[in-house]
Amino acid sequence: MPAVAISGVRKSYGPLQALRGIDFSIRQGEFFGLLGPNGAGKSTLISIIAGLVGADAGTVAVMGHDTVSDFRAARRKLGVVPQELVFDPFFKVRDMLRIQAGYYGCGKESWPWIDEMLERLDLADKAGSPMRALSGGMKRRVLVAQALVHKPPVVILDEPTAGVDVELRRTLWSFMTDLHRKGTTVVLTTHYLEEAQELCERIAILDHGQVQVIETTQQLLARHPFRFLRLKLAAGAVLPESLRALVSGEPNGSVELKLETARHPIASVLETLRLAGVAIEDVHTRDPDLEDIFVELTGGDDA
Ligand SMILES: Nc1ncnc2c1ncn2[C@@H]1O[C@H](COP(=O)(O)OP(=O)(O)OP(=O)(O)O)[C@@H](O)[C@H]1O
Numbered sequence: 001m002p003a004v005a006i007s008g009v010r011k012s013y014g015p016l017q018a019l020r021g022i023d024f025s026i027r028q029g030e031f032f033g034l035l036g037p038n039g040a041g042k043s044t045l046i047s048i049i050a051g052l053v054g055a056d057a058g059t060v061a062v063m064g065h066d067t068v069s070d071f072r073a074a075r076r077k078l079g080v081v082p083q084e085l086v087f088d089p090f091f092k093v094r095d096m097l098r099i100q101a102g103y104y105g106c107g108k109e110s111w112p113w114i115d116e117m118l119e120r121l122d123l124a125d126k127a128g129s130p131m132r133a134l135s136g137g138m139k140r141r142v143l144v145a146q147a148l149v150h151k152p153p154v155v156i157l158d159e160p161t162a163g164v165d166v167e168l169r170r171t172l173w174s175f176m177t178d179l180h181r182k183g184t185t186v187v188l189t190t191h192y193l194e195e196a197q198e199l200c201e202r203i204a205i206l207d208h209g210q211v212q213v214i215e216t217t218q219q220l221l222a223r224h225p226f227r228f229l230r231l232k233l234a235a236g237a238v239l240p241e242s243l244r245a246l247v248s249g250e251p252n253g254s255v256e257l258k259l260e261t262a263r264h265p266i267a268s269v270l271e272t273l274r275l276a277g278v279a280i281e282d283v284h285t286r287d288p289d290l291e292d293i294f295v296e297l298t299g300g301d302d303a
Contacts, residue, residue: 002026002027002061003027003154004060005060008021008022009059017209019048020209021058029184030186030202031201032203033200034188034189034204037207041206043083076150079149079155087139091130093129093130093142094115096146097118098110121142123142144157148179155184157188157189158189159189169195193290193291194290197221197289205298221287221289223293226261227259228259230257231273231284233280238278239278240273243257246269
């Protein structure tokens with residue numbers, strides 16, 4: 001049984017088709033990335049998985065429970081960390097988490113787990129503080145804890161690291177990795193491709209309400225047989241005409257060439273430069289990353 005099974009899901013808002021027939025499954029125990037440019041339909045899909053928005057067509061099941069006909073059971077299997085920070089400002093952190101656990105029918109037996117999460121998320125000293133006294137980053141961590149109070153086997157994080165500082169990103173990364181290691185299925189949407197590359201085993205790229213690709217991160221990275229060659233030319237040196245069409249960018253005063261490995265072996269490019277008498281100060285190569293592939297697939301939209 002998949003952790004999440006999505007079949008034929010469509011959703012329109014008036015004339016706008018936000019989801020145009022989505023079909024895929026997320027396996028139990030997977031660390032899954034859901035990526036796509038703004039407006040691709042990620043949040044709509046997450047809301048449908050969480051049973052908060054109804055699909056026009058199709059079905060979704062979480063751990064075998066249909067999110068419509070078996071809503072309560074499906075919801076109990078799922079924790080969602082939403083994008084937006086919405087809280088009652090007067091509730092104290094620990095109390096709020098205990099109340100949240102109560103919604104899922106969990107009583108005092110969940111209290112040690114709540115304290116453990118507060119500890120892991122570096123919130124222990126804020127347990128007695130009202131939500132309004134917390135910084136944005138702390139509130140985000142409380143959202144994570146709130147989604148996990150009932151120890152769901154499947155967790156969806158909708159851009160948990162958007163706009164947070166490096167230290168908090170690290171805390172959240174290690175927390176997510178830990179959950180995954182313990183067997184939780186983790187679904188992550190993120191604008192940080194580096195984060196997806198680092199954490200996710202498999203990635204679906206959504207664009208215009210459709211799944212454009214769904215592959216392992218390795219397959220996705222291996223998809224484009226090219227490399228980048230970054231050259232720092234000596235002062236006054238000019239790139240030969242024959243190489244100009246290969247320029248993909250000019251980062252920090254150097255030029256970057258995008259080379260198809262079959263057509264433009266690096267050695268032959270360096271030979272062309274040598275024959276043209278172009279003096280080079282520094283050479284650097286890199287493999288494509290998810291960002292490069294994403295740009296190719298979605299036509300340069302932002303993640
Ligand atoms: N409640 C709504 N009413 C009308 N249109 C909506 C509603 N919710 C979403 N949309 C539209 O549906 C499309 C998909 O939006 P969605 O929020 O699912 O995309 P997204 O991939 O999550 O984008 P982002 O990365 O910006 O959050 C967008 O064009 C959006 O404007």
